[in-house]
Amino acid sequence: xxxxxxxxxxxxxxxxxxxxxxxxxxxxxxxxxxxxxxxxxxxxxxxxxxxxxxxxxxxxxxxxxxxxxxxxxxxxxxxxxxxxxxxxx
Amino acid sequence: xxxxxxxxxxxxxxxxxxxxxxxxxxxxxxxxxxxxxxxxxxxxxxxxxxxxxxxxxxxxxxxxxxxxxxxxxxxxxxxxxxxxxxxxxxxxxxxxxxxxxxxxxxxxxxxxxxxxxxxxxxxxxxxxxxxxxxxxxxxxxxxxxxxxxxxxxxxxxxxxxxxxxxxxxxxxxxxxxxxxxxxxxxxxxxxxxxxxxxxxxxxxxxxxxxxxxxxxxxxxxxxxxxxxxxxxxxxxxxxxxxxxxxxxxxxxxxxxxxxxxxxxxxxxxxxxxxxxxxxxxxxxxxxxxxxxxxxxxxxxxxxxxxxxxxxxxxxxxxxxxxxxxxxxxxxxxxxxxxxxxxxxxxxxxxxxxxxxxxxxxxxxxxxxxxx
Numbered sequence: 001x002x003x004x005x006x007x008x009x010x011x012x013x014x015x016x017x018x019x020x021x022x023x024x025x026x027x028x029x030x031x032x033x034x035x036x037x038x039x040x041x042x043x044x045x046x047x048x049x050x051x052x053x054x055x056x057x058x059x060x061x062x063x064x065x066x067x068x069x070x071x072x073x074x075x076x077x078x079x080x081x082x083x084x085x086x087x088x089x
Numbered sequence: 090x091x092x093x094x095x096x097x098x099x100x101x102x103x104x105x106x107x108x109x110x111x112x113x114x115x116x117x118x119x120x121x122x123x124x125x126x127x128x129x130x131x132x133x134x135x136x137x138x139x140x141x142x143x144x145x146x147x148x149x150x151x152x153x154x155x156x157x158x159x160x161x162x163x164x165x166x167x168x169x170x171x172x173x174x175x176x177x178x179x180x181x182x183x184x185x186x187x188x189x190x191x192x193x194x195x196x197x198x199x200x201x202x203x204x205x206x207x208x209x210x211x212x213x214x215x216x217x218x219x220x221x222x223x224x225x226x227x228x229x230x231x232x233x234x235x236x237x238x239x240x241x242x243x244x245x246x247x248x249x250x251x252x253x254x255x256x257x258x259x260x261x262x263x264x265x266x267x268x269x270x271x272x273x274x275x276x277x278x279x280x281x282x283x284x285x286x287x288x289x290x291x292x293x294x295x296x297x298x299x300x301x302x303x304x305x306x307x308x309x310x311x312x313x314x315x316x317x318x319x320x321x322x323x324x325x326x327x328x329x330x331x332x333x334x335x336x337x338x339x340x341x342x343x344x345x346x347x348x349x350x351x352x353x354x355x356x357x358x359x360x361x362x363x364x365x366x367x368x369x370x371x372x373x374x375x376x377x378x379x380x381x382x383x384x385x386x387x388x389x390x391x392x393x394x395x396x397x398x399x400x401x402x403x404x405x406x407x408x409x410x411x412x413x414x415x416x417x418x419x420x421x422x423x424x425x426x427x428x429x430x431x432x433x434x435x436x437x438x439x440x441x442x443x444x445x446x447x448x449x450x451x452x453x454x455x456x457x458x459x460x
Binding site for chain 1: 145
């Protein structure tokens with residue numbers, strides 16, 4: 001299963017431990033993660049489900065292409081990093 | 090003990106009036122961007138709005154006077170209808186994303202509505218909680234009004250609701266101020282809305298559009314508690330007053346040193362007395378001649394006096410945002426804070442001022458507790 005890990009900076013607001021969750025696309029993986037941690041959803045995604053403007057997501061070190069509907073494919077056993085962009089200050 | 094909450098770019102600071110005067114008694118959320126705070130006189134709750142750049146807008150509530158805080162639900166926009174395409178606003182760009190960008194107004198409902206809180210947001214939303222902030226719902230009647238799509242940003246990319254006035258005589262009677270979209274009124278708690286900005290003038294529009302009600306940019310709307318039919322507005326291009334519950338508005342002109350600004354406060358016990366903190370103009374948002382002054386009228390706007398006592402009179406470039414001036418329930422104590430981190434208090438209805446700090450982060454909002 002893919003593993004999801006979060007930036008240290010988010011932890012003081014909402015604890016986001018690294019865990020393995022199922023899913024074949026980024027949207028499926030994040031949905032599975034947020035099902036275990038609902039409060040974290042609003043810290044990463046906008047109300048309409050897009051990735052927040054100043055957040056970035058990498059799948060095995062590659063930045064994702066689809067920030068709006070999160071359709072990037074996630075290989076079995078991939079590592080997903082959810083980090084904050086420096087563009088946000 | 091009298092208390093006041095100061096929301097800043099780097100935290101929430103609680104002031105208390107002790108024997109020696111006002112002082113900062115507590116700092117909360119230090120390092121975080123606190124854009125607004127609300128005290129609920131019915132429950133004693135405090136609500137703070139935070140805007141984490143990366144992680145979005147959050148609300149926190151304290152039920153012990155600010156000693157401890159818990160995150161509560163933030164207003165959440167509903168899903169857009171399938172195939173929805175927003176209309177073009179009068180100027181600027183349409184609201185494509187239905188997603189919370191900023192909490193710009195928080196106001197307790199009436200005394201007979203415990204738990205009701207109104208919340209104004211960017212983009213252009215009015216939310217209501219019936220349970221003290223545990224959950225929120227968007228007022229669809231205002232949101233779905235086709236005229237709402239015509240609103241446009243003033244000082245921000247998107248339009249927003251910054252002022253909410255609940256009539257103390259009737260909790261169903263609510264007014265909201267929109268930048269840019271005028272003033273709107275409901276008399277039935279939000280089922281039906283009227284655009285009530287007749288008489289306002291928007292100098293920033295082409296000549297034949299300047300009196301259109303839905304393009305007005307009231308920076309702040311203040312309602313007199315003891316005479317709620319009187320409302321004062323610091324508008325983008327001047328000062329306006331209504332004496333008939335927002336049915337009509339009159340522009341007050343020839344005000345020295347300027348009629349431009351953001352903040353306005355009205356005496357809760359005297360509708361003729363109001364305070365403003367002027368800047369040069371929309372093109373130059375700083376005090377005239379580098380002098381911080383407070384403009385006060387005590388005769389309903391016929392005349393204004395420019396008060397300087399205790400305020401810096403050379404090389405001061407403080408701007409006072411729309412929520413950063415407040416007056417207490419007695420109408421005697423006022424506090425305002427600036428973009429450059431200064432904070433001033435007056436305990437004589439504005440006759441004279443004392444600096445409480447010159448070193449705070451940029452101040453967004455000042456909120457007295459009501460006992």
